[in-house]
Amino acid sequence: MEKPLPLFRSLRHARQYICPQCLRSTPRRPSPFKLLRPQRRHASTQPADDPAFKSILDKPPVLMRSGRKHKPLGLAILAAIPITAFILGCWQVKRLGWKSELIAKFEDRLVRDPLPLPPQIDPEAVKDFDYRRVVARGRYRHDKEMLIGPRIHDGNDGFLVITPLERVDDSGRNAAVLVCRGWIPKAKAKQSERPLALPTGEVQVEGLLREPWVKNYFTPDNKPENDTWHFPDVAQMAEHVGSQAVWIEETMKPNLIESYRREEAGIPIGRPAEVNLRNNHVQYIFTWFSLSAATAVMMWMVVRKPPGGRGFGVPGRVRESREW
Structure with a gap:
């Protein structure tokens, strides 16, 4: 019967034993030179390493004069804003009326x-006789x-249908209108x-007599030779089809079901007989008068506050650090 080894001998031998597989999987520690290399590189880029480096303390502040009065030109420009x-605002009040x-x-x-x-x-x-x-x-x-298009109606893209209404007066002259x-x-x-949108025979049209519009700068020009129309130029369209320069907008009673039916069949949806002029002048009045009051208060604060100040116990002078 073999004699068992002493306990301290078995522990000593157990500590000395290292598994070869664990030895291969254990990551190697980097050398101290590799650890210090990034720190050295970072330390070499510090501004203080430059022999010509100067801090804020190397440039003492310079005394400069203050307490000068406000220039008339600056006050005039500042006063022009509230005025x-x-x-x-007064002009918008007139426009509102x-x-x-x-x-x-x-x-x-x-x-x-x-x-x-x-x-x-x-x-x-x-x-x-407008409207x-x-x-x-x-x-x-x-x-x-x-x-005329494109024109948006309830979020859908489409066109406005302009059709000449052929009429003849008692003397046989052309009396067509748009x-x-x-x-x-x-x-x-x-x-x-x-x-279904192309009625034949004589029809009766009820609508609003409208004054011709003025084309804005951003609307593209019409091209009658290509039958492309972007803007209702009444005179140009009347000359193109040979009618009078008279524009009538056909009206209908607002009816959601009737509008859906007409849209499905392609029948033009007329406008309601109402005035659709925008009147936002109250908002403009509030905006301009508020801007005038705010800028007037700012100007009063600037004029009331003495220009410049007293710093570091030197009357009429302040310290300024330059080239930070």
Whole structure:
């Protein structure tokens, strides 16, 4: 029977034994030179290592004069802001009165009975009958139809349908006018897609007599030779189809179900008989007067506060550190 080894001898031998597989999987510790190399590289880029480096303490502050009065030009520019804003606010008050009277005049015309449209109309007199309800009878010339677009209606892309209404006066002269029938979706642009929207025979049109619009700078030009229209240029469109320079917007009673039915069939959706002029002058008045009051208070604070100050016990002088 073998004699067991002493306990301390077995522990000593156990500590000396290292598994070869564990020895291969144990990561090696990097050498001290590799650990110190990044630190040395980082330390070499410190600004203090540069012999020509100068800190803030190496550049003492310089005494400079203060307490100078405000320059007249700066005060004039600062005073021009509240004065200009106040003038613009007063101008918006005037515009509000003008726009309110204009809307009231147009709404008064809407409540009157429709006026039969005379055969011959002076284009210069249309501005005196703007938003006047009129009634006209004639035949639609669908072969001369024009589409203005793109136009958005309830988030959908489409066109405005402009069709000449052919009329003849008692002397046999041409009395045709332009009728804006309403909006159609883009998918119904071709006449073959909307046969129900092309009435034949004599029709009666009730709508609003409108004054020609003024084209803005960002709207592209129309191209009549390509039958491309971006803006309702009444004179240009009338010359293109050979009618009077008279624009009528066909109206209809607002009806959601009827609008869906017309959109599905491609029948133009007319506009409601109401004044659609924007009147945001109250917001503009509040904006300009608020800006005028705020800038006036700022100017008062600048003028009231003495220019400059006293620093470090030196009257009329302050310390300034340059080239930080």
